[in-house]
Amino acid sequence: xxxxxxxxxxxxxxxxxxxxxxxxxxxxxxxxxxxxxxxxxxxxxxxxxxxxxxxxxxxxxxxxxxxxxxxxxxxxxxxxxxxxxxxxxxxxxxxxxxxxxxxxxxxxxxxxxxxxxxxxxxxxxxxxxxxxxxxxxxxxxxxxxxxxxxxxxxxxxxxxxxxxxxxxxxxxxxxxxxxxxxxxxxxxxxxxxxxxxxxxxxxxxxxxxxxxxxxxxxxxxxxxxxxxxxxxxxxxxxxxxxxxxxxxxxxxxxxxxxxxxxxxxxxxxxxxxxxxxxxxxxxxxxxxxxxxxxxxxxxxxxxxxxxxxxxxxxxxxxxxxxxxxxxxxxxxxxxxxxxxxxxxxxxxxxxxxxxxxxxxxxxxxxxxxxxxxxxxxxxxxxxxxxxxxxxxxxxxxxxxxxxxxxxxxxxxxxxxxxxxxxxxxxxxxxxxxxxxxxxxxxxxxxxxxxxxxxxxxxxxxx
Numbered sequence: 001x002x003x004x005x006x007x008x009x010x011x012x013x014x015x016x017x018x019x020x021x022x023x024x025x026x027x028x029x030x031x032x033x034x035x036x037x038x039x040x041x042x043x044x045x046x047x048x049x050x051x052x053x054x055x056x057x058x059x060x061x062x063x064x065x066x067x068x069x070x071x072x073x074x075x076x077x078x079x080x081x082x083x084x085x086x087x088x089x090x091x092x093x094x095x096x097x098x099x100x101x102x103x104x105x106x107x108x109x110x111x112x113x114x115x116x117x118x119x120x121x122x123x124x125x126x127x128x129x130x131x132x133x134x135x136x137x138x139x140x141x142x143x144x145x146x147x148x149x150x151x152x153x154x155x156x157x158x159x160x161x162x163x164x165x166x167x168x169x170x171x172x173x174x175x176x177x178x179x180x181x182x183x184x185x186x187x188x189x190x191x192x193x194x195x196x197x198x199x200x201x202x203x204x205x206x207x208x209x210x211x212x213x214x215x216x217x218x219x220x221x222x223x224x225x226x227x228x229x230x231x232x233x234x235x236x237x238x239x240x241x242x243x244x245x246x247x248x249x250x251x252x253x254x255x256x257x258x259x260x261x262x263x264x265x266x267x268x269x270x271x272x273x274x275x276x277x278x279x280x281x282x283x284x285x286x287x288x289x290x291x292x293x294x295x296x297x298x299x300x301x302x303x304x305x306x307x308x309x310x311x312x313x314x315x316x317x318x319x320x321x322x323x324x325x326x327x328x329x330x331x332x333x334x335x336x337x338x339x340x341x342x343x344x345x346x347x348x349x350x351x352x353x354x355x356x357x358x359x360x361x362x363x364x365x366x367x368x369x370x371x372x373x374x375x376x377x378x379x380x381x382x383x384x385x386x387x388x389x390x391x392x393x394x395x396x397x398x399x400x401x402x403x404x405x406x407x408x409x410x411x412x413x414x415x416x417x418x419x420x421x422x423x424x425x426x427x428x429x430x431x432x433x434x435x436x437x438x439x440x441x442x443x444x445x446x447x448x449x450x451x452x453x454x455x456x457x458x459x460x461x462x
Contacts, residue, residue, distance in 0.1 A: 082107070085198030092282055092319040093343030097387050104389070109412060112347065112389075115203070115286040115321045116409045117151065122184050122207035122291070123405070124149035136211060137182040145185070155193030156203060160186045160268045164261035164294070165251040166217035166242065178213035180251040183261065184291060186268045199280035202272045204265065204298060206291025208324075208405070217242035218290060221358035223330055223380065228301045236332035240358055240382075243293040243328060265298050270307050277311025283318045288405045289354055292325030296344065296385065300333070303340035315341065320386070322346040324403050326357045327382035334383045344386025351394045351402040358382050
């Protein structure tokens with residue numbers, strides 16, 4: 001059911017030159033099973049919609065989907081103003097954001113922007129200087145990274161950097177393994193920030209696609225079983241094979257780390273949950289483009305293995321903030337994420353083609369005929385997950401802005417009355433030059449479609 005409401009403070013459609021970024025409930029599984037899953041990576045690898053348009057509308061599709069005293073006492077309401085600490089569970093999606101997106105609640109909007117800026121830090125810290133020893137990795141050490149990118153007051157301490165390398169072959173580079181590259185970081189809220197938020201927040205931020213091997217991985221649109229839990233592989237839960245490869249592939253010769261992206265993440269998040277086991281804890285996963293896919297895979301992985309439990313046995317909420325994210329898996333994946341209570345809020349520009357991939361033709365809209373008959377190829381259809389907050393912006397002089405993270409954040413800030421400012425011109429220029437060397441023409445969409453048709457033929461046994 002679509003509901004349209006006027007937006008009195010909507011931003012003009014012409015956003016001023018934002019910096020361009022690269023494209024880019026819990027399980028009852030035993031602890032032994034979870035440890036085994038971390039140690040041994042897998043052998044294989046009718047969303048809600050809220051629309052904020054620059055002209056004037058919001059469209060929303062609505063889905064119906066004695067606690068222990070917290071260490072950080074929730075703040076109380078001050079008159080008519082509700083503090084973040086008093087309603088953090090709702091902001092993190094406990095009620096599927098019901099009543100918070102129609103209209104967009106100022107606290108939720110502020111949190112979306114805040115997590116988006118933590119993701120933007122990955123681009124600002126990413127080294128695009130081909131002559132640097134840290135080329136395609138982070139320019140700074142963990143202790144000063146946020147400070148160096150202008151976020152000293154973020155209130156988080158970076159605890160670990162995350163690296164990933166897809167198991168793919170680059171065109172024209174036969175037999176060469178793809179080295180691990182820095183894709184993001186894990187951070188934890190400081191004491192002061194934890195008091196303000198009402199809980200100890202563990203954040204994982206992921207950047208989008210930059211390197212050639214990551215572009216190749218993004219093109220691998222065939223579905224593959226996730227099989228994260230060795231005790232219950234769930235062959236019906238399938239995800240895009242390229243994202244899965246990036247998440248699970250090992251790189252024993254990595255310069256800065258070894259082990260898969262998956263093992264790095266599970267071990268660090270589990271360590272932090274255990275460290276703060278006597279506090280109220282939240283796990284927030286945020287990413288842009290490809291990074292949102294990694295965030296969603298991690299959220300599902302943690303929940304499937306039952307690693308989101310605190311020292312009191314309570315469920316630790318997992319929330320994914322997805323910016324310009326593509327589809328990740330099939331209906332089995334979506335249903336399982338819903339069962340496990342993984343909450344996903346997707347920020348989507350309706351003019352952004354990346355958010356419509358993979359699954360240009362085989363998607364959630366082509367699974368059922370007439371709302372009743374499930375079609376034979378439904379198992380090969382990609383499906384979006386969670387609640388969608390749809391934005392609507394486009395700039396004719398800079399079409400690439402439709403996928404730009406800063407443009408996403410600028411539009412959301414503009415709705416609040418702030419101006420979008422151009423910043424980081426030097427970095428943006430380097431990113432554009434690098435992106436030109438990695439991108440390909442419009443034919444890639446048809447290539448992905450051909451791959452999906454091939455998968456459909458195989459699934460039907462034709």
